[in-house]
Amino acid sequence: MKLIESRATLVLTYAALVFLLLVTLFPLALLLLNALKPSAQIVANPLAWPEAFRWDNFTRAWSDARFGRTMLNSATLAGLTIVLVCATSSLTAYVLARRKIRSWKILTFYLLGTTTAPIQLFLFPLYFGFARLGLVNSVVAVSFVYTALWSPFAVMLLRTYFLAVPKELEEAALIDGATPWQVFTRVMLPIVSPGILTVALIIGLYSWNEFLIALTFLQRADSNTAVVSFLLLSGQYSSDWGEIMAAALLLTLPVIVLFILLQRRFIEGMAGGSVKG
Amino acid sequence: MHRLFVLPTILINAVIIVIPALFTVALAFFRWDGISAPVFVGMANFHALWGDRVFWTALGNNIIWTALFLTVPIGIGLVVATMLLVARRGAMFFQVIYFLPMVIATVVLARVWQGMIYSPISGVNGMLQRMGFPTLDPLTQPSTALYGIATVDLWHWWGFLCVIFFAALRQVPQEQIESARIEGASFWQMMRYVLLPGIRPTITLMMIMTVIWSFLVFDFVYILTQGGPAFSSEVLSTLAYRSAFYDLAVGKAAAVAVVISVFGLAATAFYIRVQGREFEQ
Numbered sequence: 001m002k003l004i005e006s007r008a009t010l011v012l013t014y015a016a017l018v019f020l021l022l023v024t025l026f027p028l029a030l031l032l033l034n035a036l037k038p039s040a041q042i043v044a045n046p047l048a049w050p051e052a053f054r055w056d057n058f059t060r061a062w063s064d065a066r067f068g069r070t071m072l073n074s075a076t077l078a079g080l081t082i083v084l085v086c087a088t089s090s091l092t093a094y095v096l097a098r099r100k101i102r103s104w105k106i107l108t109f110y111l112l113g114t115t116t117a118p119i120q121l122f123l124f125p126l127y128f129g130f131a132r133l134g135l136v137n138s139v140v141a142v143s144f145v146y147t148a149l150w151s152p153f154a155v156m157l158l159r160t161y162f163l164a165v166p167k168e169l170e171e172a173a174l175i176d177g178a179t180p181w182q183v184f185t186r187v188m189l190p191i192v193s194p195g196i197l198t199v200a201l202i203i204g205l206y207s208w209n210e211f212l213i214a215l216t217f218l219q220r221a222d223s224n225t226a227v228v229s230f231l232l233l234s235g236q237y238s239s240d241w242g243e244i245m246a247a248a249l250l251l252t253l254p255v256i257v258l259f260i261l262l263q264r265r266f267i268e269g270m271a272g273g274s275v276k277g
Numbered sequence: 278m279h280r281l282f283v284l285p286t287i288l289i290n291a292v293i294i295v296i297p298a299l300f301t302v303a304l305a306f307f308r309w310d311g312i313s314a315p316v317f318v319g320m321a322n323f324h325a326l327w328g329d330r331v332f333w334t335a336l337g338n339n340i341i342w343t344a345l346f347l348t349v350p351i352g353i354g355l356v357v358a359t360m361l362l363v364a365r366r367g368a369m370f371f372q373v374i375y376f377l378p379m380v381i382a383t384v385v386l387a388r389v390w391q392g393m394i395y396s397p398i399s400g401v402n403g404m405l406q407r408m409g410f411p412t413l414d415p416l417t418q419p420s421t422a423l424y425g426i427a428t429v430d431l432w433h434w435w436g437f438l439c440v441i442f443f444a445a446l447r448q449v450p451q452e453q454i455e456s457a458r459i460e461g462a463s464f465w466q467m468m469r470y471v472l473l474p475g476i477r478p479t480i481t482l483m484m485i486m487t488v489i490w491s492f493l494v495f496d497f498v499y500i501l502t503q504g505g506p507a508f509s510s511e512v513l514s515t516l517a518y519r520s521a522f523y524d525l526a527v528g529k530a531a532a533v534a535v536v537i538s539v540f541g542l543a544a545t546a547f548y549i550r551v552q553g554r555e556f557e558q
Contacts, residue, residue: 009464013360017371020357024375024436027386030393030401042399088285100279107283109549114294116489116545120517120534124527125300126293128311148293151286180278209382211496216522227384231500234388241392241399248385259380263373266380271441 031252035245042241057246061233065247069222070229073139077214077225078207080143081150082200089151090196093158094188098170111152119149119212127216137223142214146207154199157269161195162188201262202269205255226251304531311527322532332533335504335511338423339540342512343491347484350431354438355480359468361443372443375436383433383496390429391416391501419509422502426510430497438483442476449475482551488544492537513537 037050135141173187214225234244307315326332361368397403405412415425457471495514504511521530
């Protein structure tokens, strides 16, 4: 589609787009730049090029934020959540897409409704309930909380993938005597696996970045997630911004690398999930 | 058989969300410190909120937040999405960069803005001050703290809307655009009569979601100011959180949570209606 021919308009458009690009990247550039600088030089001028690269910012950040431990916790939590969400949501999405149960509509509305519920509406009884059952500081328990939070999103996204599968495939399998379970695992799942991969990526990202639940439920030092230990570090040593930015970079780099490699999946998953329903 | 398929999702959802949510609604009528036995107090928690100035500040801030996010990021998102449509070449690259802040943890973004930009000591702000500009750290001023937070949220958020609107704009039927062009429509007429009406459902949905999300905003406020200074940037979700876990006034926290939900409820009803329509097809 061509909207305008005028060269001037095109130049202006690009100028605006580049300007916004710089606005978006400026804080991130500061993060990158200052992760390599000694604190004194940041205070002198946060915009300046590093006089000497301070690689020890990273080693100090790694040990002070206890990333060896907390990143492992974050990864475990993300892994558990991905498995739980993908397993439960693909089943539900299949049933809803094919309207296998009579109450599919009520269930859909119910799930849509819970996506808009404020976390505070269930957080307090959940916390004190978990405390009583000894589930606070349990990564497994938190992965169930995440699953409850994000499975409606996963169901809605996966549903569109199931809808795209031709009905004939399923019918053929049923005629050949396959059970509903076999139809689901042998016929449907392999076809929608790209959708499941997208869901896994997005859920992994959400889980890695999640703040409120992790802060509330994983308080003990050895059960903190990386995001929480970063928050604690940046509160404690709040004068050493070189170290804090180095920690921020360590926390963010894996995410950015994944995002750049798999941008289409991320964008389709995150934007598509809330648009298409 | 297929009923068993949906059982895990429903069970997890009920145990984690629905049952505790019902408890919260009940707790709003009790006084409870989280440990000893709850005491029924009727409407006392709501009465207390009615007379609480911090509550009204928080509610006001949520309403300001809603108004801000219904206009600014949606406006920028729409304009930039159209510009991407005009530019075409490089559009994918631009949208990936605009989207990038959305994948980074809020804690990281908040600390970068706080330390590298707003801070009068280590940030760009401090540099400007030393160069003689009368700039202030917005987070430390009661009159600007909320806007300082909103700026960070807005900066990381508009790209998401832009990507969504750009995707929707590309779905507008080619014939409509062609025929408008043949009739000699200017760019603005094209916007007004073809493109915007073409993506109206998407805009509506994003506005509904904005209302819902604006009453849930928590992360950036909690990390950047904890609702301060002097409760000037308090929002309902941080008020509820602080009441429950710092003051151990779980009943009051529950009452605030109920208020948040009531505000979200109308928007949620719209949301379910709009989204549900798509499921009928």
